[in-house]
Amino acid sequence: MNVRLIKTLLVAIHCLNALAQPPIVGFPQFPHDHQLLEHVQEAASLWAQFKMNHLKNFSPEEDQLRFNIFKDNLRRIDELRQRIQNGEIHFNVGVTQFADLTKEEFINRHLKLKLPERRLKREAPGGNRTRRQVAAFIDWRAQGAVTAIKHQGNCASCWAFSAVGSIESQYYLKHGVLVSISEQNLIDCAVDQTNNGCNGGWMANAFQYLTTHSITAESEYPYAGIQQSCTFGTARQFQVSIAGYQLLQADELSLQQAVATIGPISVAIDGSNLQFYAGGVFRDDDCIPGRVNHGVLVVGYGIEAGREFWLVKNSWGSSFGENGYFKMIRNRANQCNIASYGMYPIM
Numbered sequence: 387m388n389v390r391l392i393k394t395l396l397v398a399i400h401c402l403n404a405l406a407q408p409p410i411v412g413f414p415q416f417p418h419d420h421q422l423l424e425h426v427q428e429a430a431s432l433w434a435q436f437k438m439n440h441l442k443n444f445s446p447e448e449d450q451l452r453f454n455i456f457k458d459n460l461r462r463i464d465e466l467r468q469r470i471q472n473g474e475i476h477f478n479v480g481v482t483q484f485a486d487l488t489k490e491e492f493i494n495r496h497l498k499l500k501l502p503e504r505r506l507k508r509e510a511p512g513g514n515r516t517r518r519q520v521a522a523f524i525d526w527r528a529q530g531a532v533t534a535i536k537h538q539g540n541c542a543s544c545w546a547f548s549a550v551g552s553i554e555s556q557y558y559l560k561h562g563v564l565v566s567i568s569e570q571n572l573i574d575c576a577v578d579q580t581n582n583g584c585n586g587g588w589m590a591n592a593f594q595y596l597t598t599h600s601i602t603a604e605s606e607y608p609y610a611g612i613q614q615s616c617t618f619g620t621a622r623q624f625q626v627s628i629a630g631y632q633l634l635q636a637d638e639l640s641l642q643q644a645v646a647t648i649g650p651i652s653v654a655i656d657g658s659n660l661q662f663y664a665g666g667v668f669r670d671d672d673c674i675p676g677r678v679n680h681g682v683l684v685v686g687y688g689i690e691a692g693r694e695f696w697l698v699k700n701s702w703g704s705s706f707g708e709n710g711y712f713k714m715i716r717n718r719a720n721q722c723n724i725a726s727y728g729m730y731p732i733m
Contacts, residue, residue, distance in 0.1 A: 429457060432481070439705075440483045452486040459485045463662055476693065477666030477713075482706060484661045492661045496702075497679035498542035498586030499654055503579070520646035523688035525697060531555045531649060532685050533566045535710030537703035539611035545587035546572040547701035548652040548681035552589075552730050553601070555650040555685075557626060560733045565624060568607035575599065575616035583613030589652045589681055593631035593731050600625040626733075634728035638717055641696075641725040642687060650685045650699070654678035654727040655714070665708050667693040669715040673722035684724070687716055696724060 433453050436442070444452055459481075466479045484492050526532050533554050538547055546569040558564045573583045576595035581587035603624040607617070634640045634651070644651050656673040657680035667690055686697035694716035704710040715721045 429460070436481060436485060442486065455488055456486050458488075459662070466662065475669065476691070477668050478664040479662040480664030482662055482664065483703070487661070489658070489661060493658055493679065495540065496542060497544075497657050499545055499679050499681050500580050500582075500586040500588050501654075501678065502588050502591060518643075520643060523686070524646050525686035525688070526555060526645075526650050527685060530564060531558045532683075532699060533564060535699065535704040536569070536609070536701055538569075538701040541573070541584035541611045541613075542586050543569060543573050543584055543611075544681040544701055545581065545589050546570075546576075546592060548654075548683050549589040549592035549731075550601075551683035551699055552650050552652045553596070553626070553628065553733075555683075556628075556731055556733045559649050565626075566604040567626070568602050568604045568609070570604075570609045570614070571601045571607045571618055574614050575618050577616075584611075585613075589654070590631060590633065590729055593628060593729065596628045596731070597630055598627075600627045602626075628731040628733055630732045632730055632732060634725070634730075636720075636726045636728075638720055638725045641684065641728045642716075644728060644730065645684055645687060648730055650683050651728045651730050653682060653684050653698075653724055653729075655680050655682060655698075655724050656722040657682075660712065663707050663712055667691070667695045667713045667715050669718065670722055676723060676726070678723050678727060684728075685711075694718075698724075 430453075433456055436456065437444075442452075463479050463481065463485075466475065469475045470477075470479070484496070487495065533551070536547060538544060549572065550567045550569050554565060554567050557567070572581075572587075572592050572595070576587075576592050576599075577583065578591055578595070581591045581595075600618070600622075602618065602622040606622050606624060634644055641651060641653070656670075656677045658674075659670045659672060660668070660680075682701070683699040684696050685699050688695060688697065690713065695713040696716050698712050698714055700706060700710055700712055702710070706712075714724055720726060
């Protein structure tokens with residue numbers, strides 16, 4: 387076989403492999419190996435597609451402001467993609483639903499988790515569980531213990547989604563029935579000095595509320611994305627409360643033990659740099675130690691391309707990340723404080 391034929395075959399194989407690669411989320415019509423800003427003439431078209439995809443509608447003045455922010459964010463995404471090409475980071479980035487927001491707006495609008503002033507008692511070191519060898523990987527979705535991805539919209543209610551997610555899973559593991567439970571019920575009714583509906587809250591406070599109150603199914607108390615008057619009544623077909631809740635020790639081994647032996651666990655993270663995440667094992671060495679601003683649900687853990695990760699259910703819709711999930715690097719100095727505030731309900 388001559389050299390020219392060999393080269394032709396190699397090029398053909400390379401092209402087929404490239405076509406087989408999944409597209410980066412949020413980059414319609416743009417090839418993976420070109421910078422977005424090389425397509426300036428198509429920026430307006432991409433902006434129009436973005437607004438259509440995410441149902442965005444602005445006044446003329448606001449549209450120009452958001453378009454300028456959008457173009458600035460394309461530059462930020464290009465910089466991140468250059469770091470990917472240089473081997474500095476190993477996760478994908480893309481034009482997410484937050485691409486029309488500055489970083490400050492993203493944080494202020496969507497990351498409003500609130501630590502309570504009074505810290506609650508944690509599990510004693512070692513807890514009531516005997517530490518033992520656990521599985522190398524866990525995915526509670528495969529066991530049918532996790533409901534479908536939900537979307538909190540413009541309501542900063544991550545705390546409710548995180549708390550409800552772990553209740554849904556614990557209810558399933560106890561009763562064998564997976565029920566989508568109402569976050570709106572918590573947003574409207576579980577109001578205290580920390581929990582304030584769409585203005586943030588804390589999962590443990592939601593659990594505390596449910597030790598003396600019940601919550602119903604999403605089908606009976608559907609999500610509205612705004613705080614309303616509490617309309618929970620006794621005439622609900624489905625009601626569930628909890629006996630209590632447990633806070634984990636603040637380390638990744640405790641979190642792994644809990645995920646492996648108890649089920650999905652509510653956690654808090656610093657999500658400040660998740661704005662453009664589009665897949666892969668997320669790593670953010672700029673996370674501030676001790677700061678948490680987003681409540682999510684750890685539903686498993688594993689290893690991908692040699693990198694240990696936590697599998698995390700988010701509440702930003704199925705178009706975000708990996709079909710609504712993201713992977714956070716595991717066993718790297720408690721990345722983004724993911725193990726600092728693990729907790730779960732006791733049914």
